[in-house]
Amino acid sequence: MTHSLRTIACAAALAVAVVGAARADDLATYSITLKNHRFTPAEIHVPTGKPFFVSVKNLDDTAEEFEMHNPAIEKVIPPGEEGKVRIRPLGPGRFSFFGDFHQDTAQGAIVSE
Amino acid sequence: MLGALIIVFREVIEAGIIVGIVMAVTKGVRGSRLMAGAGVAGGVLGACLVAAFAGVIADALNGVGQEIFNAAILSLAVCMLAWHNIWMASHGRQLAAEARKLGQDVRSGARSLAALAIVVAVAVMREGSEVALFLYGLVAAGGATARDLVIGSLLGLVAGMAVSAVTYFGLVTIPAHRLFTVTSALITFLAAGLASQAVSFLQQAGVVSVLGDTAWDTSAILSDTSLFGRVLHTLVGYSDQPSVLQAVVYAATLATIFTLSKVFAPRAVARRPESPAPQRS
Numbered sequence: 180m181t182h183s184l185r186t187i188a189c190a191a192a193l194a195v196a197v198v199g200a201a202r203a204d205d206l207a208t209y210s211i212t213l214k215n216h217r218f219t220p221a222e223i224h225v226p227t228g229k230p231f232f233v234s235v236k237n238l239d240d241t242a243e244e245f246e247m248h249n250p251a252i253e254k255v256i257p258p259g260e261e262g263k264v265r266i267r268p269l270g271p272g273r274f275s276f277f278g279d280f281h282q283d284t285a286q287g288a289i290v291s292e
Numbered sequence: 293m294l295g296a297l298i299i300v301f302r303e304v305i306e307a308g309i310i311v312g313i314v315m316a317v318t319k320g321v322r323g324s325r326l327m328a329g330a331g332v333a334g335g336v337l338g339a340c341l342v343a344a345f346a347g348v349i350a351d352a353l354n355g356v357g358q359e360i361f362n363a364a365i366l367s368l369a370v371c372m373l374a375w376h377n378i379w380m381a382s383h384g385r386q387l388a389a390e391a392r393k394l395g396q397d398v399r400s401g402a403r404s405l406a407a408l409a410i411v412v413a414v415a416v417m418r419e420g421s422e423v424a425l426f427l428y429g430l431v432a433a434g435g436a437t438a439r440d441l442v443i444g445s446l447l448g449l450v451a452g453m454a455v456s457a458v459t460y461f462g463l464v465t466i467p468a469h470r471l472f473t474v475t476s477a478l479i480t481f482l483a484a485g486l487a488s489q490a491v492s493f494l495q496q497a498g499v500v501s502v503l504g505d506t507a508w509d510t511s512a513i514l515s516d517t518s519l520f521g522r523v524l525h526t527l528v529g530y531s532d533q534p535s536v537l538q539a540v541v542y543a544a545t546l547a548t549i550f551t552l553s554k555v556f557a558p559r560a561v562a563r564r565p566e567s568p569a570p571q572r573s
Contacts, residue, residue: 206498230501230504232498240432241429242343242346242425242426242428242429244422244425248511248515248516248517248532248533249506249509249511249532249533250506250533250535251492251496251516251531251533251534252496253493253496254358254359254496255350255358255421255422255425256350257346257347257350260347260350260351261355262355262358263355264496264497265495265496265497265498265501267495267504267505267506267535268504268505270506279299279422280299280425280426280429282295283295
């Protein structure tokens with residue numbers, strides 16, 4: 180029993196370490212704000228072939244889900260919060276994102292070039 | 293109103309298809325209706341809690357709490373589905389055929405039902421929490437259109453439940469002796485699809501960054517966003533642009549459940565020497 184407890188403790192420590200390491204990696208972060216269910220900037224330009232983070236700050240007083248179909252991203256961002264997602268290296272092209280709860284206005288795109 | 297209808301409908305079908313499959317799998321088993329009900333009720337309660345504590349979950353673990361939470365509950369559902377399938381393969385076949393109606397083997401049957409109740413609860417909780425957040429936003433926004441939006445949501449819920457019913461009634465028309473094979477396969481693919489989604493969350497969080505490239509792009513042939521693509525996404529985990537790791541984990545999950553089900557299946561060949569049954573002519 181002690182053994183299994185130790186295993187669990189080790190696994191937990193490892194998980195925390197992995198999470199910490201992943202967060203610490205030196206990737207470019209692109210910040211977007213959401214206000215009145217619109218993204219600013221609505222278009223961000225990133226270099227092709229490099230992973231990066233997109234950080235979305237929700238300044239509205241309702242929750243939003245930052246979503247992309249390609250690559251698949253789904254992140255709920257509560258009001259007043261900031262949500263950060265890692266995007267895999269993209270090929271050249273235009274990759275649209277949107278706010279799932281307010282698709283009429285919350286639209287934008289990542290341009291990889 | 294249409295927007296609300298669509299968003300609620302979309303979330304409800306995903307959970308509804310899973311509920312429909314689980315109900316078809318356990319049709320006729322004593323206590324299975326109660327199990328499905330408890331799973332849905334637990335899922336709705338869980339969805340409200342997840343929505344209410346969305347901020348706390350999002351802030352946890354250096355901002356990746358939401359992804360880890362999603363990946364964890366999806367993995368739990370995968371384990372429960374795998375366990376159920378392997379259990380059914382080992383002593384469920386006869387149960388499915390005869391003992392079902394008699395309510396035999398209640399104790400181990402109940403454990404299998406509990407596993408499926410967890411799967412139902414996870415499905416409802418995941419999709420439901422988004423609906424809860426969306427509806428809360430509507431209510432908070434207020435205004436004259438709020439009533440329309442609530443009506444739209446209710447219509448979406450009804451339409452989603454209709455899809456769930458279609459899944460269930462479609463499956464139960466399959467002859468009983470084939471139903472076992474069909475539902476086993478469905479559950480295996482369902483589990484693989486959920487495992488692939490769990491991987492997607494870990495990659496989004498940046499917790500896992502290996503094999504992150506796009507494996508293939510079939511969005512021109514069948515888009516994830518089309519209704520059929522979405523149904524396939526729920527049923528078999530179809531994705532039009534999965535990462536390499538998602539594809540690998542998908543295949544590994546299929547292979548693991550399939551192999552373990554074979555290993556644990558009672559082998560008719562091994563029993564033959566004990567009771568000399570007539571050889572095939």
